[in-house]
Amino acid sequence: MMKLLQKTNRAYFILSASAFAVAGLVTYLVLSLFLESQLNEKLAATKDHLVETIETSGVVYNDPPYIEVREEPASSEIKDSYSDTIIYDASEKESVPFRQLTGTVSIRDKNFKIITRNTLIEKSDFLLTIILTTGSVFLLLLLSLYFINKKLSRKIWSPFYSILDELKKFSPENASFDLIASGGIEEFEELRLTLNKLTAKVISDYQVLKRFTEDASHEIQTPLSIVQSRLESLIQEPDLTEIQAAQIQSAYSASVRLAKLTRSMLFLARIENRQYPESEEIDLESIIRSQTELFSEAIREKSLSVEIHSDSGCSLNANVFLAESLIQNLLGNAIKHSFGNSSIIIELKQDSFVILNNGAPLQVEPRKLFDRFYKASSSSDSFGLGLSIVMEICKANNWHITYTVENNLHKVTVKF
Amino acid sequence: MKILIIEDEKDLLEAMAGYLTLEGMLCETASTFFKAEDSLSAYNYDIIILDLTLPDGNGLDLISLIKERNSKAGLLIVSARNSLDDKVKGLDLGADDYITKPFHLAELNSRIRSLARRRFFDGKNELTFNEITINTDSLEVAVNGELLDLTRKEYDILLYFMVNRNRVITRESIAEHIWGDNSTFADNFDFIYSHIKNIRKKIEQKKGKNYLHNIYGIGYKFSE
Structure with missing residues (x-):
């Protein structure tokens, strides 16, 4: 799952990255065309200047590799043409790219071949410069946008998040529910x-x-x-x-x-509907003992024994009727589902009640058993309401109930 | 024993009165708050059965009238509401017992008998059927003058039969009487069967006769 901001950022990144790439390419093409024509003009001007010098003073000026003037036989006549070339520069010990203008001119019946040259910026250098420039602009833009977005979106979305927070507290059991925040955004x-x-x-x-x-x-x-x-x-x-x-x-x-x-x-x-509001101090152990007596036939029939471990005893404030029903349902379940010839162990502490019995492993997650009308086996003649009643009793008293199964050992814990 | 049944459902009223009349009780009936007020003002009753939900008034309001006019009467409240609120309120106002709809007629009868015993036979309290005698104060059962060693549940079942003698008592009704409404094993009739077998055996050991008869697999009847 992606955050909204992440998603817009990603789209923005892809879009602006491609825009910047196109912009860089166009800049490169336009700039190189412009530079070329500038260079051509300059070469032509130098050539004109050389021709003028030869015409007026007859001096032939040479400055290789920038200017080369040679007398040529009259037959060889070349029209002015621009081209790129690479010349080895001995001083710098590397090949350097040049733009050159080659052409023949006849001055005072003599035929001269004039080559004017100028260094050319290397294409790769040029490209790199453009990439670096656009790249850094792009990064800068992205960074600033990211921070602005982050700050802005936190502000813009704050009412949304507060609505969400309020909504998380919603339960249909609330008497009423009213969302307050909207931040003045339509x-x-x-x-x-x-x-x-x-x-x-x-x-x-x-x-x-x-x-x-x-x-x-x-x-x-x-x-x-x-x-x-x-x-x-x-x-x-x-x-x-x-x-x-x-x-x-x-x-x-x-x-x-x-x-x-x-x-x-x-x-x-x-x-x-919380219609059992009366509560009094109850002795859970005596409730457990009387409920065990109620189940005595079933306990005897399955050769079970019920062991009650109670160190400090347990007295708590609750509705007697609900406490009895809780014990009756849990004990009844334990007896019904345990294998015969075994013990049902009840551990009673001041703040918790635990009942352990062995039994076949569950086919479903234990929490499903608390669903209304859920039956572990369809042949069962129970209604599947026992554990739902237990769950509701726990909810009504703010007790916490857990059901776990490990190695055929079923364990129900109620924390008061 | 004179009984007033205050109940707005005519069918139920008839069934209750029918069962109790056969038990030898003298039943009068009232199906509205208004009629109940009349009867209560005019006559004295030993036991009053009161349904709290009446079409023209709240049954709880009748309790004060009953206490005023028929202070000696035992009062049994019947309600469909199954609500502890009503139960607590009713018992606070002076009702003696409380039973929730739907109930078994045998259970109703057993409650009335127990109420009557508590109200009218202070202390000395014996039920006798031929050679069997139950003392409901000491919770002892004697056959031919010899005490029976019964468990609490066996005693309860035998008393239930003695009170509802000559009537067919369903297994469901016995189960609910012994284990209450919501018990996980209340519909396991094997347990009832073995309790009844034990009761028979213990009575026969003291040279008593077997009065517990199976009736068509529906239940049992305690009779000659």
């Missing part, structure tokens, strides 16, 4: 207003949904009690045939199951 103001609308909608939808679960479960209870009590009365009939009894039984079990489901959903909704 785009951000629009963003702010849109987000405010959106979060308000999310909050109200969430509230409606929460109420809906509670209301719906509640409304189901009464008709369900009618079904259940009517079936219970029907069961009392002395002359039922076995087939009738089986049919009533199946309808009855279904109604009981539905009653349990609505009860769990209602319970979950009520914890979410």
